[in-house]
Amino acid sequence: MNADERRYRILLESAFVCVYERLNGLHAAVVPAATNPMTNDTVTRRFVLTSIAAAPSLAKNPTPFGEAAYRASPMQAHNQVMTALSSFKPRSQEILRSVLDDKGFRGQIGAAAVRELLRSESETIDSLMLSLLPLASTFSRPPLSKYLVGAVVAGSSGNLYLGANIEIPGQSLGLALHAEQAACANAYMSGETGVIATAVTAAPCGHCRQFLNELSLDGNIRVLRKDAPPAQLSTLLPMAFGPKDLGFTQGALPIREAHLSLLTPSSDGQILAALDAARRAYSPYTNSPSGVALRTSDGRLFVGSYIENAAFNPSLPPLQAALAGLFASGQEPAAISKAILVELEGAKISQLSAARATLSSLAPAVRLEVFAAKRDG
């Protein structure tokens, strides 16, 4: 075993990192731990990926890690991130690395970091958003289409949100998450009151235009693409069908919390997180709020609220909303250790079968636990 391989093994054994095949004779492992034995520092998955790819002999000989096309090879994921960062100035790369390495990162770049990036790059917000698209694309998991799509959303707060397309192998295409939906889900779950603009690597599909239409009743979202002038959503979706056509005067944002409580009270943090996500759901057409909370082996929680759509089909299931944050954080679904869904008892529709189908493909060992909620008052 040479020095690089030894280094790799130490890092692999010292962090939670999923590897599914052998690499140069080293066995696969899923090892929950949080300390680098060489430095006693906390080890993040991103740190491990960075270190693995920094090992020259491994970089020259990139053995495929993935057990399936679905899971990104750590080497590949690392290289994609490094390539995406390389187009930025050194100071901007530092800012972005620190954003990505933050344990709470769920695809968001805070307003203060955005201002620093604008100064460092001497760019406008529109061009910065376009520059971030390759980084957003690194979260993409498209085993079916192999088509990497990234999206960056600007929220009213000044924060930016990254998202990418996620396809669920073996399941209905209706369960796929589009990049714009993922970025918007990350904005929604961060409590944004509105979406101002979205940058996308390709023109938004009709499904996403309809999804965005639910976030801004006046169609006043700026859509940015490279090599094309900015366009208003209302221009891209003329004669739109939306909440107003069904008698509603408000869209999905800002979030209006519902008064829900559990039928059987609980003090479990993950169940309460799923309940909180259900309270923040948007379901004016079916009155069926729901929320999901995923726990990963390193103890992190990823929550998702159901976001309904006037045209029904572009509605975003709560599990998919949670997955948008999970993938943006650099986690893989194999890291999910527990999944909880909270739904309104007796609601017109249920997310249970779709969520179970999605999980059966991504984290087959995890059984979705369901808890019923009731409306208060």
Ligand SMILES: [Zn+2]
């Ligand atoms: Zn789309």
